Amino acid sequence: MDWSQSLRLIAPEETLSIASLVLLLMAAWGGDKAAKLISVLAVAALVAAGVLVAPALCGGHMGADTSAFFGQFRADAFASYAKILIYLSAAVSLVVAPAYFDRFKAMRAEYPVLVLLASLGMGMMVSATDLLTLYIGLEMNSLAAYVLAAFLRTDGRSAEAGLKYFVLGALASGIMLFGMSLTYGFAGTTSFAGISASMAQGLSNGALFGIVFVFAGLAFKISAVPFHMWTPDVYEGAPTPVTTLFATAPKVAAMVLTMRVAIEAFGDQAAAWQQIVVFAALASIVVGALGAIGQSNIKRLMAYSSINNVGFMLVGLAVATQQGVSAMLFYLAIYVAMSVGGFVVILMLKDADGNPVEDLGKMAGLSRTRPGLALALAMVMFSLAGIPPMFGFWGKFLVFKAAVDGGMIALAAIGFAASVIGAFYYLKVVKVVYFDEPADVVKGESDVWHKLILVLACIFISPLGYLASKWLGGLADTAAAALFSGL
Amino acid sequence: MSGFPILSLMLLVPLAAALACLYLDAKSARMVALLATLANLALGVVLWMNFDVGGAQWQFQERHELFSGFSYALGIDGIALLLIELSVFLMPICIGASWNSIEKRVGEYMAAFLLVETLMIGVFTAQDIFLFYMFFEAGLIPMYLIIGIWGGADRIYASYKFFLYTLLGSVLMLVAMLWMVHTAGTTFVPTLMTYDFDPQAQTWLWLAFFASFAVKMPMWPVHTWLPAAHVQAPTAGSVILAGVLLKMGGYGFIRFSLPMFPEASAYFAPLVWGLSMAAVVITSLIALVQDDMKKLIAYSSVAHMAIVTIGLFAFNPQGLEGSMLVMLSHGLVSGALFLCVGIIYDRLHTREIARYGGLAINMPRYALFFLLFTMASIGLPGTSGFVGEFLSLGGIYQVSSWTALICTTGIILGAAYMLYLYRRVVFGDQKNADAAAMADLDLREYLMVIPLGLAVLWMGVYPESFIAPMRADIAALDARLARAKPEGDAKLAMGKEKPAHEEAAHEGAH
Numbered sequence: 001m002d003w004s005q006s007l008r009l010i011a012p013e014e015t016l017s018i019a020s021l022v023l024l025l026m027a028a029w030g031g032d033k034a035a036k037l038i039s040v041l042a043v044a045a046l047v048a049a050g051v052l053v054a055p056a057l058c059g060g061h062m063g064a065d066t067s068a069f070f071g072q073f074r075a076d077a078f079a080s081y082a083k084i085l086i087y088l089s090a091a092v093s094l095v096v097a098p099a100y101f102d103r104f105k106a107m108r109a110e111y112p113v114l115v116l117l118a119s120l121g122m123g124m125m126v127s128a129t130d131l132l133t134l135y136i137g138l139e140m141n142s143l144a145a146y147v148l149a150a151f152l153r154t155d156g157r158s159a160e161a162g163l164k165y166f167v168l169g170a171l172a173s174g175i176m177l178f179g180m181s182l183t184y185g186f187a188g189t190t191s192f193a194g195i196s197a198s199m200a201q202g203l204s205n206g207a208l209f210g211i212v213f214v215f216a217g218l219a220f221k222i223s224a225v226p227f228h229m230w231t232p233d234v235y236e237g238a239p240t241p242v243t244t245l246f247a248t249a250p251k252v253a254a255m256v257l258t259m260r261v262a263i264e265a266f267g268d269q270a271a272a273w274q275q276i277v278v279f280a281a282l283a284s285i286v287v288g289a290l291g292a293i294g295q296s297n298i299k300r301l302m303a304y305s306s307i308n309n310v311g312f313m314l315v316g317l318a319v320a321t322q323q324g325v326s327a328m329l330f331y332l333a334i335y336v337a338m339s340v341g342g343f344v345v346i347l348m349l350k351d352a353d354g355n356p357v358e359d360l361g362k363m364a365g366l367s368r369t370r371p372g373l374a375l376a377l378a379m380v381m382f383s384l385a386g387i388p389p390m391f392g393f394w395g396k397f398l399v400f401k402a403a404v405d406g407g408m409i410a411l412a413a414i415g416f417a418a419s420v421i422g423a424f425y426y427l428k429v430v431k432v433v434y435f436d437e438p439a440d441v442v443k444g445e446s447d448v449w450h451k452l453i454l455v456l457a458c459i460f461i462s463p464l465g466y467l468a469s470k471w472l473g474g475l476a477d478t479a480a481a482a483l484f485s486g487l
Numbered sequence: 488m489s490g491f492p493i494l495s496l497m498l499l500v501p502l503a504a505a506l507a508c509l510y511l512d513a514k515s516a517r518m519v520a521l522l523a524t525l526a527n528l529a530l531g532v533v534l535w536m537n538f539d540v541g542g543a544q545w546q547f548q549e550r551h552e553l554f555s556g557f558s559y560a561l562g563i564d565g566i567a568l569l570l571i572e573l574s575v576f577l578m579p580i581c582i583g584a585s586w587n588s589i590e591k592r593v594g595e596y597m598a599a600f601l602l603v604e605t606l607m608i609g610v611f612t613a614q615d616i617f618l619f620y621m622f623f624e625a626g627l628i629p630m631y632l633i634i635g636i637w638g639g640a641d642r643i644y645a646s647y648k649f650f651l652y653t654l655l656g657s658v659l660m661l662v663a664m665l666w667m668v669h670t671a672g673t674t675f676v677p678t679l680m681t682y683d684f685d686p687q688a689q690t691w692l693w694l695a696f697f698a699s700f701a702v703k704m705p706m707w708p709v710h711t712w713l714p715a716a717h718v719q720a721p722t723a724g725s726v727i728l729a730g731v732l733l734k735m736g737g738y739g740f741i742r743f744s745l746p747m748f749p750e751a752s753a754y755f756a757p758l759v760w761g762l763s764m765a766a767v768v769i770t771s772l773i774a775l776v777q778d779d780m781k782k783l784i785a786y787s788s789v790a791h792m793a794i795v796t797i798g799l800f801a802f803n804p805q806g807l808e809g810s811m812l813v814m815l816s817h818g819l820v821s822g823a824l825f826l827c828v829g830i831i832y833d834r835l836h837t838r839e840i841a842r843y844g845g846l847a848i849n850m851p852r853y854a855l856f857f858l859l860f861t862m863a864s865i866g867l868p869g870t871s872g873f874v875g876e877f878l879s880l881g882g883i884y885q886v887s888s889w890t891a892l893i894c895t896t897g898i899i900l901g902a903a904y905m906l907y908l909y910r911r912v913v914f915g916d917q918k919n920a921d922a923a924a925m926a927d928l929d930l931r932e933y934l935m936v937i938p939l940g941l942a943v944l945w946m947g948v949y950p951e952s953f954i955a956p957m958r959a960d961i962a963a964l965d966a967r968l969a970r971a972k973p974e975g976d977a978k979l980a981m982g983k984e985k986p987a988h989e990e991a992a993h994e995g996a997h
Contacts, residue, residue, distance in 0.1 A: 371509075371595075387625070388625050397617075409666060413659065419658060420655045423651060427651075431646070434635060435635045435636055435642070473555035473556070
């Protein structure tokens with residue numbers, strides 16, 4: 001393994017680093033007038049990075065050849081799958097942003113740069129095969145995200161969201177670092193392969209504590225119960241394009257990171273963490289569903305919905321099989337499309353003055369005034385609820401199939417039954433939009449980019465999505481195989 | 488005909504029309520919906536004509552590996568054929584019933600109905616277990632919207648109840664399906680129907696499927712969503728709900744529970760009998776005291792569906808054929824009854840029985856058709872209701888004479904509540920001036936009730952046309968169930984040589 005090989009493997013990260021630095025300079029000299037141009041260039045950088053990572057996924061790269069910098073970093077098909085989703089989500093959050101920020105005259109040049117830096121951090125997270133790389137990636141993402149949450153500086157809610165996210169995020173990072181230090185202390189190494197080798201013989205109490213703390217930190221990042229409290233506040237307070245980002249890319253990154261840590265580092269001791277994951281999965285499903293029922297703000301509702309969906313994804317991890325990981329990856333792709341669709345609808349909900357409408361009551365009777373928008377919202381809701389024939393069903397189906405095939409039938413039965421609770425509040429949104437008398441608040445023209453992204457997302461989550469299931473399933477299988485190839 | 492994807496076409500026609508309706512104004516949406524449903528009816532006739540009675544068990548098969556995890560596999564046997572015919576027959580009538588009564592958001596309404604038609608046909612044609620599940624579940628979405636948007640005053644509650652009840656039932660079924668596919672290694676329904684699952688596991692699988700189909704059917708005591716949904720749904724919604732959607736439960740039993748889990752079905756048969764007996768008596772009595780016409784018919788549906796379940800769990804050809812005929816007959820008759828209620832509801836905008844009376848005077852032709860359907864609901868010989876109920880009860884008598892005895896009271900009670908309803912609405916004095924001023928049937932209404940009336944009489948006078956296509960399938964199912972068949976208590980013997988010693992033993996006991 002020589003340096004040039006390593007540098008070749010991290011080409012997407014290099015692209016994003018250089019692009020973000022150059023764009024930062026442009027922002028410094030060009031000022032906010034250049035914001036749109038910088039956004040376009042940032043999207044181009046993300047596309048370029050996406051093109052650079054794609055071969056690893058399509059070619060099914062795995063094994064030692066994909067390892068860079070002496071086992072610190074791995075650019076295999078698994079990481080590549082996640083990176084494509086991350087870059088895609090980041091690009092979407094850049095494309096939808098100008099129409100939103102222009103309203104507040106807050107389209108600042110830092111926004112695309114921060115998104116790029118966050119994407120870079122997330123790319124490192126999913127490629128990390130060492131606790132230190134993991135932590136650097138995580139913090140790089142998080143610090144950019146804290147700033148993004150507070151991006152509307154004059155808005156009290158946004159500032160509050162940023163502060164809350166920062167304080168709780170720092171706490172979670174601390175917990176995780178503590179877990180890492182314990183793991184390092186007992187395993188004598190920070191590399192995942194080394195940890196796995198040292199734990200193959202058995203697990204001491206201290207190492208067990210290490211695992212628990214690492215998982216607690218990760219649970220915070222994926223907002224799994226009981227570390228979910230920050231999610232509704234941050235989702236509500238952050239500007240909607242930023243929420244779109246939070247609901248998608250960091251979720252993918254943290255989820256994929258959790259998979260890698262669980263399988264690569266602690267895979268031999270699956271019994272030690274399976275119970276934690278089962279608990280987090282079921283608790284997230286139930287709390288996400290119950291918490292959403294009382295919400296009247298649609299962004300908060302989407303936050304609980306994301307907690308709920310994280311619970312379903314964790315079912316796939318709880319099984320700790322290759323099939324489960326593949327199912328989770330597939331689910332992540334659908335989840336990204338559903339979240340993007342949902343938040344773009346929210347972005348398009350504006351009253352006559354162009355102010356965002358977030359209150360559920362003000363959306364009453366939307367189907368009469370804006371039928372297309374209402375249809376899209378209903379599709380997203382039914383898809384999130386996992387009602388066939390929407391594509392969201394297939395994500396749930398696959399993780400539960402993995403659970404049943406892995407012998408965890410009780411988990412599948414309880415999880416499915418709990419999904420009925422969730423259906424209730426998704427139905428509530430449809431009820432408000434379709435059954436209630438029109439409040440006629442939502443007005444105004446929608447941005448053409450919003451429409452385009454919404455249509456694409458809706459096509460993907462519609463029954464037409466099943467036509468892509470073979471192709472996407474093949475990619476998810478390749479990615480999952482790459483994760484398990486090292487074991 | 489072989490090779491032509493007629494089933495896909497029958498799915499596609501309403502689907503395409505549904506999408507078109509979303510973009511059309513009220514008038515053209517009605518027209519497009521009517522034409523699409525009539526086209527599908529024509530396709531249904533072609534399907535029946537080309538169905539080879541006594542030929543291969545599965546016909547018109549199509550199979551494309553479009554998706555991962557499941558395939559697009561369609562195909563029908565005689566049982567599915569009949570239920571498809573019922574669906575395509577009722578759909579134009581539903582569109583007709585909504586012609587004037589639906590005034591707001593017509594395009595969306597018609598789109599929802601056409602979507603329901605696609606999904607119903609999908610349920611009956613799907614040969615892949617997961618494809619079946621998708622069609623089965625997806626039907627919830629348009630029905631939820633139909634009840635919630637165009638329903639009555641209490642529609643929100645009814646739509647939630649409908650959705651969540653049926654969803655909870657079917658998610659458990661999905662877990663069972665996943666396990667079955669994992670064990671049997673195939674998603675192809677005909678293969679699964681001949682796969683022998685471990686009897687121990689069958690118990691759980693049967694219960695999971697039962698949770699779904701019993702709710703859909705609906706069986707007592709999980710029937711409570713039905714009256715709510717029926718009362719609140721618009722007329723056509725009630726017709727399609729009673730006419731076809733309830734049949735999905737019966738179809739599920741006959742396609743999945745019975746052939747896939749014969750041992751468990753036999754083991755749980757007494758449970759089904761018990762629930763059915765309770766349903767017949769209790770819901771009939773409830774129907775007797777209703778003031779609301781739709782509620783009354785909704786409760787009578789539960790009672791009729793109980794006759795279906797006892798026929799299904801009689802484990803003999805009579806019972807199975809009888810329950811199929813009850814399903815078909817009930818589809819026509821309850822649809823027609825809801826239509827009759829809808830006809831007068833359109834005029835007076837109330838479903839309260841006391842607000843009507845003496846309609847025989849000002850609406851004699853309406854009274855005639857209403858009488859025909861009332862009699863068919865009671866099960867008068869010569870109407871469709873008689874054949875099915877007689878066969879079902881005859882079938883169950885061979886297995887459990889007590890069940891037959893109690894369920895037969897359903898016929899008596901049925902006569903009571905239906906005649907009581909008919910007397911209060913049609914006979915007697917004209918108590919209300921506005922009810923007395925109502926006009927008789929118009930052309931549109933004739934066009935809806937006459938086909939229904941003819942079908943009811945056809946099925947009653949010459950049921951062979953309907954039994955013939957499914958005879959071989961029922962025989963195959965009976966053969967499959969033979970090994971688990973519970974022993975009957977009714978020791979029937981053809982009328983020859985009475986065993987003398989048994990007689991003597993009887994005498995001695997006295």
